[in-house]
Amino acid sequence: MVREFKLPDVGEGVSEGEIVSWLVEEGDTVSEDMPVAEVETDKAIVEVPSPVNGTVREIIPDEGEVVKVGSVIITFNVEGEADDAETESAASDEATESQTETAEEPEVSGDETDAEEASTGEGRVFAAPSARRLARELGVDIATVEGSGPSGRVTEQDVRQAAESGAETEDSSGSTGGPSPQSGGATSGPSPNAGGGGTSGPAPTNVESADRDQTLAAPATRRIADEQGVDLNKVPATEQRDGQAFVTSEAVMEYAEAQQRAQQADAAATPEGERVERIQYKGVRKTIGDAMVNSKFSAPHVTHHDTAVVDNLVETRERLKPEAEDRGISLTYMPFVMKAVVAALKQHPKLNAELDEEAGEIIRKKYYNIGVAAATDAGLMVPVVDDVDHKGLLQISSEVNEVVQKARDRSISRDELQGSTFSITNFGAIGGEYATPILNDPEVGILGIGELKQRPVVEDGEVVAKHTLPISLSIDHRIVDGADAAAFANTFIEYVENPELLLLE
Numbered sequence: 001m002v003r004e005f006k007l008p009d010v011g012e013g014v015s016e017g018e019i020v021s022w023l024v025e026e027g028d029t030v031s032e033d034m035p036v037a038e039v040e041t042d043k044a045i046v047e048v049p050s051p052v053n054g055t056v057r058e059i060i061p062d063e064g065e066v067v068k069v070g071s072v073i074i075t076f077n078v079e080g081e082a083d084d085a086e087t088e089s090a091a092s093d094e095a096t097e098s099q100t101e102t103a104e105e106p107e108v109s110g111d112e113t114d115a116e117e118a119s120t121g122e123g124r125v126f127a128a129p130s131a132r133r134l135a136r137e138l139g140v141d142i143a144t145v146e147g148s149g150p151s152g153r154v155t156e157q158d159v160r161q162a163a164e165s166g167a168e169t170e171d172s173s174g175s176t177g178g179p180s181p182q183s184g185g186a187t188s189g190p191s192p193n194a195g196g197g198g199t200s201g202p203a204p205t206n207v208e209s210a211d212r213d214q215t216l217a218a219p220a221t222r223r224i225a226d227e228q229g230v231d232l233n234k235v236p237a238t239e240q241r242d243g244q245a246f247v248t249s250e251a252v253m254e255y256a257e258a259q260q261r262a263q264q265a266d267a268a269a270t271p272e273g274e275r276v277e278r279i280q281y282k283g284v285r286k287t288i289g290d291a292m293v294n295s296k297f298s299a300p301h302v303t304h305h306d307t308a309v310v311d312n313l314v315e316t317r318e319r320l321k322p323e324a325e326d327r328g329i330s331l332t333y334m335p336f337v338m339k340a341v342v343a344a345l346k347q348h349p350k351l352n353a354e355l356d357e358e359a360g361e362i363i364r365k366k367y368y369n370i371g372v373a374a375a376t377d378a379g380l381m382v383p384v385v386d387d388v389d390h391k392g393l394l395q396i397s398s399e400v401n402e403v404v405q406k407a408r409d410r411s412i413s414r415d416e417l418q419g420s421t422f423s424i425t426n427f428g429a430i431g432g433e434y435a436t437p438i439l440n441d442p443e444v445g446i447l448g449i450g451e452l453k454q455r456p457v458v459e460d461g462e463v464v465a466k467h468t469l470p471i472s473l474s475i476d477h478r479i480v481d482g483a484d485a486a487a488f489a490n491t492f493i494e495y496v497e498n499p500e501l502l503l504l505e
Helices: 085-093 114-118 129-138 156-175 219-228 249-269 283-298 311-326 334-347 393-408 482-497 499-504
Strands: 002-006 016-022 035-041 044-049 054-059 066-068 072-078 239-241 244-247 301-309 353-356 361-364 370-376 379-381 422-425 445-449 453-459 462-476
Touching (some): 219 249, 283 379, 301 482, 311 334, 311 393, 311 462, 311 482, 311 499, 334 393, 334 422, 334 445, 334 482, 482 499
Parallel strands (some): 370 422
Antiparallel strands (some): 016 035, 016 066, 301 462, 353 361, 370 379, 445 462
């Protein structure tokens, strides 16, 4: 008996997911709870387990395909319930409740869309719905397409190749329709050369370099050659003087223009795929993009900039680093920043909040979960450290390092990416001083950290080198005023400039 397995809801409010990779192939034996696929939803990748013991009968969507929750993504031959496809196919006359699509389709051999799967004489055609849909759109009979996927599965690429080969055949048969290139008279045959504008065709043939060792030319001609990037020794000469080639400015311009036409012709002849790379806007990239758009255009952003002088912070960290290393922890500045942020949030609770527009309420939170933006190969993610106010520097450091690493290797869970009340983005780790951070919706504040390094500071009327930390604080101006942002920034700066105050928190 065939058991269909539908994509489950693997996250809160998720309506679709991308099949990142299949962990099994058709014909593989699987056991219950054995992972069969990796599915990306929102920002996390989760493994989808097999619900049964049996063998994989059919894998439906291709890797990279986005499927709706509730769509059938894989079917199994269940251990002990039935055997092979022949048995199942023969028994499909009386359709049982679980033998839905796969059992019924062989019987319905009309031109219904999904029934195309079973319309060949040799048996069913294995193809994803997207491949069948593409075949219909391109007018390709999928039954005639040779599949290159597992077990002869027809992929979208197979369909496209079939469509292209068909198109080429038609085109070539049309263009070679007899003697048209010769007798067709006017236009179509030799169009690449004679058709069109008349100038572009023969131009490249005139681009023949002279490749001389020495060329005579007037100073004005040499200036023109420099401006055009032309080597005079390659310009065909029209005159001779004193037994040597002499080149005029007209010859230089003619050569330069011919070169440009030849380059344009070469570029036009280059397939688009060799000049650009098209990347689908989906998955994490699209999730990030949607979130940024939603945040930027729902909350009026205001960004407050300031700078902290943090020599004391640098010295404190240097003192504590060896102790942290002895405990197997790499102590960065981030735990200090997080502790200072929480201390400032306690004094300025307007920034540890969110706006519930439907209820018409501002929700101020009395817990402090801090999101830390991390650049990953898949895009920006914001793993969260919970209850920062209850943890020491080393524990925070350990947890930050752990969740950031998990975000980068894509092993992080959805729970670890949710629930933050305020976020920090450390763009200074890459470089730069100030930025305009976009709020991590629905939060109302995000602190950007610039590069910590020595900069000139005026102290007692003299310019001295000090370690400084630029900050950029973005707020949701609907419920946080500029004065609130400035007051928060002042408190934060007080803590990072005097890190011993964090001992009191």
